Amino acid sequence: xxxxxxxxxxxxxxxxxxxxxxxxxxxxxxxxxxxxxxxxxxxxxxxxxxxxxxxxxxxxxxxxxxxxxxxxxxxxxxxxxxxxxxxxxxxxxxxxxxxxxxxxxxxxxxxxxxxxxxxxxxxxxxxxxxxxxxxxxxxxxxxxxxxxxxxxxxxxxxxxxxxxxxxxxxxxxxxxxxxxxxxxxxxxxxxxxxxxxxxxxxxxxxxxxxxxxxxxxxxxxxxxxxxxxxxxxxxxxxxxxxxxxxxxxxxxxxxxxxxxxxxxxxxxxxxxxxxxxxxxxxxxxxxxxxxxxxxxxxxxxxxxxxxxxxxxxxxxxxxxxxxxxxxxxxxxxxxxxxxxxxxxxxxxxxxxxxxxxxxxxxxxx
Amino acid sequence: xxxxxxxxxxxxxxxxxxxxxxxxxxxxxxxxxxxxxxxxxxxxxxxxxxxxxxxxxxxxxxxxxxxxxxxxxxxxxxxxxxxxxxxxxxxxxxxxxxxxxxxxxxxxxxxxxxxxxxxxxxxxxxx
Numbered sequence: 325x326x327x328x329x330x331x332x333x334x335x336x337x338x339x340x341x342x343x344x345x346x347x348x349x350x351x352x353x354x355x356x357x358x359x360x361x362x363x364x365x366x367x368x369x370x371x372x373x374x375x376x377x378x379x380x381x382x383x384x385x386x387x388x389x390x391x392x393x394x395x396x397x398x399x400x401x402x403x404x405x406x407x408x409x410x411x412x413x414x415x416x417x418x419x420x421x422x423x424x425x426x427x428x429x430x431x432x433x434x435x436x437x438x439x440x441x442x443x444x445x446x447x448x449x450x451x452x453x454x455x456x457x458x459x460x461x462x463x464x465x466x467x468x469x470x471x472x473x474x475x476x477x478x479x480x481x482x483x484x485x486x487x488x489x490x491x492x493x494x495x496x497x498x499x500x501x502x503x504x505x506x507x508x509x510x511x512x513x514x515x516x517x518x519x520x521x522x523x524x525x526x527x528x529x530x531x532x533x534x535x536x537x538x539x540x541x542x543x544x545x546x547x548x549x550x551x552x553x554x555x556x557x558x559x560x561x562x563x564x565x566x567x568x569x570x571x572x573x574x575x576x577x578x579x580x581x582x583x584x585x586x587x588x589x590x591x592x593x594x595x596x597x598x599x600x601x602x603x604x605x606x607x608x609x610x611x612x613x614x615x616x617x618x619x620x621x622x623x624x625x626x627x628x629x630x631x632x633x634x635x636x637x638x639x640x641x642x643x644x645x646x647x648x649x650x651x652x653x654x655x656x657x658x659x660x661x662x663x664x665x666x667x668x669x670x671x672x673x674x675x676x677x678x679x680x681x682x683x684x685x686x687x688x689x
Numbered sequence: 690x691x692x693x694x695x696x697x698x699x700x701x702x703x704x705x706x707x708x709x710x711x712x713x714x715x716x717x718x719x720x721x722x723x724x725x726x727x728x729x730x731x732x733x734x735x736x737x738x739x740x741x742x743x744x745x746x747x748x749x750x751x752x753x754x755x756x757x758x759x760x761x762x763x764x765x766x767x768x769x770x771x772x773x774x775x776x777x778x779x780x781x782x783x784x785x786x787x788x789x790x791x792x793x794x795x796x797x798x799x800x801x802x803x804x805x806x807x808x809x810x811x812x813x814x815x816x
Contacts, residue, residue: 357782358753359728550727550754618775620731620751643730643753672733672749 330375331474331535341548347443347565349376352548361551362645365521366686369480370547371539374520378446379469379529381428382453383436386462391425391437394456396577396594398587399437402427407501407516411577411585412441412449413594417601418574420452421445421564422582424518426503433465438514438529442564446470456593474535478542479525479555487526490541491515500524500689509541520552522559522688554642557651560612560683566623567610567639567653576601579655581610581683608636609661612683614651615669617676621652626670627678635660638669644685651685652678692720694812695786699762699805701744702814706786707762707805710793714763714802717790718750718781721815726752729781732774734759734791739767741794743801748791750781759791763801769793 327350330336336343341352352373355361364370382391391399397410404427412421421441428436441449450468457464478486488496492507495515503516511534519525530538553563562568562582568575577586578601588599615621621641626634641652652669660667665680694700698708704722708715723729731751741747741761748759770792774780781789796802806814 353754354727357728554753618731620756622756643751645728645753 328376330373331532332373332375332539335536335539336373336546339546341546344549346549347376347445349443351376352546354548354550355546358548358550358554359645361545361547362554364545365480365523365547365551365555366646367481368544369478369482369486369525370545370551371542372477372479372547372552373474373539374477374527374552375474375535376443377475378441378443378449379438379473379475380441380446380450380453381436381438381467381469382464383431383433384464385434386457387435387437387464390453390457390460390462390464390466391439392590393460393592394453395423395425395439396586396592396598397425398590399425400590402437404429405502405504407503407518409582409585411582412452413577413592413598414570415593415597417576417594417597418570419568419577419580420570421449422562422568422585426514426516428514429505440475445564472532474530474532474538476528476530476539476542477519477521477525478528478544479519479521479523480544481524482544483523483525486542486544487515508538511537513538520559520561521555522561522684522686523555524689553640554645557640557642557653558644558646558684558686559688560653560685562610563640573639575610575655576606578602579606579608579610605658607657608655609658610639610653610655611661612651612653612681612685613667613669613678614647614649614681614685615676615678619669619671619674619676620650621669621671621678627654627656628668628670628675629660630666630668632668632675635667646686651681653683656680692724692815693786694719694721694808694815696808698786699802699807700811701760701762701805703760705760705762707802709802713765713768713793713795715790715793716762717785718759719811719815720785723782723785723789726750726755726757728753729778732778732781732791734770734774735767737767737770741765741767761794762805763794763796764798765794765796767792768795
C-alpha cells in the first residue's frame with residue numbers, strides 16, 4: 325500500500341528533510357539534526373508538520389452522547405473552545421488510542437466536536453464511531469476529515485510571540501487547552517493552545533490546500549518526528565503503538581499513568597472494567613528511568629531487577645538532548661515503581677544500572 | 690547533498706574507512722554514514738589488544754535515532770582506541786575523517802586493504 329503524504333512533502337524535501345514511514349505516512353523525521361531541532365524547541369521555538377494525525381468531526385444533537393460513550397473523559401465538561409485529552413478504551417478498559425477532543429462552535433444541528441486520533445488510526449476510529457452510533461441509535465454525523473486538513477504545531481518559549489505575529493487578530497488571551505478559529509495570513513485555522521513537547525505552544529488544523537501559506541507564516545526551526553520523539557519522552561508523554569498497543573502491549577489508563585483521563589461517573593465503553601481496576605489497584609505501572617551506566621535504552625530492551633530477573637521492558641528510550649543523559653519509559657511491577665528504585669536495563673546483553681525517576685523528566689508548562 | 694570522500698583511504702560498503710598510517714590502519718566511519726546516523730551519542734569500542742577479524746562487528750555506534758554495528762575493514766590486533774569519543778561522541782559528526790576516528794589496527798594481512806573500495810568506487814555507492 326503506498327504511503328500517504330503530507331501536503332508539504334515536496335517543500336520539506338526541497339528543504340533537505342529526511343523522511344520516515346510512520347502510521348502509514350511518509351513524514352519528515354529530521355530537517356537539520358534532532359539535537360538542533362530539540363534545542364530550538366526547548367530554548368526558542370520550532371514548527372512541526374503533524375499532518376499524519378487524524379481529524380474526525382462529530383456533530384448533531386447526540387454528538388456529545390456519542391463521544392461520552394466512546395471516550396474515557398467527561399465530554400460534557402467542554403464549553404465551546406475547550407479541549408480535553410482522553411483515552412479510547414475497549415470493553416476490558418484497555419487503551420485502543422489516546423486523543424485530543426475539541427469542542428467546535430455549535431452548528432445548526434447542535435454541538436460539534438473534532439477529535440484527533442493517532443496516525444493510521446483514523447479509519448478504525450471512524451468505523452468505531454459509526455458502528456456504535458448505529459447500535460445505540462444516536463443522531464450524529466461522523467466525518468473522517470483526515471485528508472482535508474493539515475496539522476502543524478508551533479512549540480517553544482517563543483511560540484506565543486511567533487503566533488501573535490502570524491495571526492490576523494489577537495489571540496493572546498487563549499489559555500492552555502483553549503482553542504478557537506483564527507486566521508493566519510488569511511487562512512482560517514482551528515487554533516489550539518496544546519502540544520506534545522512539554523513546552524508552551526499552539527496547534528493549527530489547516531485546510532489541506534492552504535498548508536504552505538500557514539507553514540510559511542512562521543519563521544522558526546522546522547522540526548521532524550525525531551525531535552518530536554525526544555521532546556515527548558522528556559515530557560513523559562505516551563506514544564501510541566509503543567507505550568501502549570492494543571495487540572502487543574495492552575494497557576489500561578491506570579497502568580499507563582493517564583488515570584486522570586478516566587471519569588468513572590460517566591458511562592463509556594470500558595468503564596466497568598476500569599472501575600474494577602481502580603478498586604483492585606494495578607500490578608504494573610509505567611515509570612520513567614534514567615540509565616546510570618553508559619548506554620542508551622531502546623524500545624524492547626529487557627528491564628530486570630538488581631538480581632537479574634526480567635520484570636519488564638523498555639517501551640521508549642533515548643539519549644535526552646536536554647539532560648544529556650539516557651532516559652526511558654517502561655512498565656514494571658508496582659513494587660519497583662517508586663522514584664529512586666534501582667533497576668537494570670539489558671543493553672545488547674550487558675546489564676546497565678538504572679534509577680526510577682519522577683516524570684516528566686523536565687519542567688513542563 | 691554531497692559528501693566528503695577523501696581519496697587517501699579505502700572504504701567498506703558498510704561505510705567504514707581505513708587509512709594506512711605509520712603505525713597501522715586507522716578506522717572510522719564516512720561523512721555519508723555520520724550524516725545518515727544523525728547526532729551520535731554513544732560509541733562502544735573494543736579494548737586495546739583485542740583481536741579483530743575483517744568484516745566482523747567490532748563495536749556499536751548509536752545516534753539519537755539509531756543503533757548500528759561497526760565492521761572491521763581488516764583483520765589484526767587493536768593497538769589504539771580513540772577514547773575521546775567516550776566523552777565526546779559528537780566528534781564523529783564534527784570530523785568523521787579526523788578527530789572522529791575510532792581505532793587503529795595492526796593488520797595481520799595488509800593485502801586485505803586492497804580488497805576494499807576505492808574512494809571512486811565508494812562515491813558511486815553513495816551517489
